[in-house]
Amino acid sequence: MFRAHCLLVALRRCSSAPCPRHPQVARLSVQEAQEAQELAGDVKVQGWVRSVRSHKEVLFLHINDGSSLANLQVVGDPTMENRDLTFGSAVEVQGKLIRSLHKKQNVELKAENIRVIGPCDNLKFPFKTRERHPLEYTRQFPHLRCRTNILSSLLRVRSEATAAIHSFFKDNGYVHIHTPIITSNDCEGAGELFQVRTSDKVPEPGENPHFFNVPAFLTVSGQLHLEVMAGAFTQVFTFGPTFRAENSQSRRHLAEFYMVEAEISFTESLQDIIQVMEDLFKAATSVVLSKCPQDVELFHKYVSPAQKGRLEQMLKNKFIIISYTEAVEILKQAPQTFVFQPEWGCDLQTEHEKYLVKHCGEVPVFVINYPYDLKPFYMRDNEDEPQRTVAAVDLLVPGIGELCGGSLREERLPFLQSRLERLGLAHAYQWYLDLRQFGSTPHGGFGMGFERYLQCVLGMENIKDVIPFPRFPHSCLL
Numbered sequence: 001m002f003r004a005h006c007l008l009v010a011l012r013r014c015s016s017a018p019c020p021r022h023p024q025v026a027r028l029s030v031q032e033a034q035e036a037q038e039l040a041g042d043v044k045v046q047g048w049v050r051s052v053r054s055h056k057e058v059l060f061l062h063i064n065d066g067s068s069l070a071n072l073q074v075v076g077d078p079t080m081e082n083r084d085l086t087f088g089s090a091v092e093v094q095g096k097l098i099r100s101l102h103k104k105q106n107v108e109l110k111a112e113n114i115r116v117i118g119p120c121d122n123l124k125f126p127f128k129t130r131e132r133h134p135l136e137y138t139r140q141f142p143h144l145r146c147r148t149n150i151l152s153s154l155l156r157v158r159s160e161a162t163a164a165i166h167s168f169f170k171d172n173g174y175v176h177i178h179t180p181i182i183t184s185n186d187c188e189g190a191g192e193l194f195q196v197r198t199s200d201k202v203p204e205p206g207e208n209p210h211f212f213n214v215p216a217f218l219t220v221s222g223q224l225h226l227e228v229m230a231g232a233f234t235q236v237f238t239f240g241p242t243f244r245a246e247n248s249q250s251r252r253h254l255a256e257f258y259m260v261e262a263e264i265s266f267t268e269s270l271q272d273i274i275q276v277m278e279d280l281f282k283a284a285t286s287v288v289l290s291k292c293p294q295d296v297e298l299f300h301k302y303v304s305p306a307q308k309g310r311l312e313q314m315l316k317n318k319f320i321i322i323s324y325t326e327a328v329e330i331l332k333q334a335p336q337t338f339v340f341q342p343e344w345g346c347d348l349q350t351e352h353e354k355y356l357v358k359h360c361g362e363v364p365v366f367v368i369n370y371p372y373d374l375k376p377f378y379m380r381d382n383e384d385e386p387q388r389t390v391a392a393v394d395l396l397v398p399g400i401g402e403l404c405g406g407s408l409r410e411e412r413l414p415f416l417q418s419r420l421e422r423l424g425l426a427h428a429y430q431w432y433l434d435l436r437q438f439g440s441t442p443h444g445g446f447g448m449g450f451e452r453y454l455q456c457v458l459g460m461e462n463i464k465d466v467i468p469f470p471r472f473p474h475s476c477l478l
């Protein structure tokens, strides 16, 4: 099986990218080289040098190309060393894969030729070989920090988690929808808006000042567009960038983040929505743990030793469900004092969310049935507590607090209409009211912040370290 795989790899590489000088040379990634069982023939590996050690009789290089956390050991002749062969330089090594005698690796590459493709000025390069750089330090170099182990691991995990989330929805019969990034709706209440404008050209007399004729914004949530789609498909999801202009410097907020959102028609039960949230979390996390064991281990070893055990617990046990009313009671009886005193009707603050998770044993907790006045117009009024609570749910997780938010949506036209009228929004949301007139179904959905999800799985304190290019107040580097 492996033999066939390696031969296929070699053929694929040679036929799609034949090497003009050595047409028979298979071009392998570092990971493919490490997993190779078939060692015959010349191979070529390209990557960036992670370390150079020159002894009297042998030259050792470690190279990495982002395909795995582990570096490939290259063994060469000391005469192959040259001044450009330094930490950080881009190289191409041609040679033969041989069995390694070292316990840490199966194979190593015996170099016949080492070519420096892009030298790296070590005096100016911000990272040093074999050094662990603090995350705050690496953050200053958004254009180079992907060369560090931690960011490289993070980006592989992020990529696998993205694929796992798409697979989860695909396997469960959801249709993926590209909801717009520029929108004229503000998904009332979801967050502060960034307005989209053209450059500061003064409009000609009579010219509409707005590019789209109406004010337009970067999306804060794809929910309302997904609700449109839930009028034609029973299950839909979207997974894209979302923007909030909150002036927060916290470790949990970004001005640009990715959100996974799902909408499900023909459901009358908040329990159905809760189940999808829990299943999604567990399915994506299991895939990440099985596909990126070395990368996840790196975080759990050096960044968040407590997270490993917690994650295992999370995957094994059913998540806890409490009502908002119960949550407030728990908070009121807490032996500690909070900055914001908890009262029925007040929003839960991060300090409250973290306490609730701790109180429940550091496991994920769903809080359901929030006060009516606290939540946006689209949430469904609870029949047993009209105009007091709505069928809303937040998922709180250890170390983070709120990870997901969702609800049943108000599908009953008279309820929705009167609520929108009271808010003076009935005209602006006529299209949304239309959805309740033309084949409306009871439906609901949720959104999960993807970066918070990664923070939770990896135990990362600061959200700026789980996204390649963080955007936050006063910072838009690159």
Ligand SMILES: NC(=O)C[C@H](N)C(=O)O
Pocket (backbone or CB within 6 Å): 187, 190, 220, 221, 222, 223, 261, 262, 405, 406, 407, 445, 446, 447, 448
């Ligand atoms: N799709 C969702 O339910 C997410 C919700 N609109 C939010 O922004 O929190």
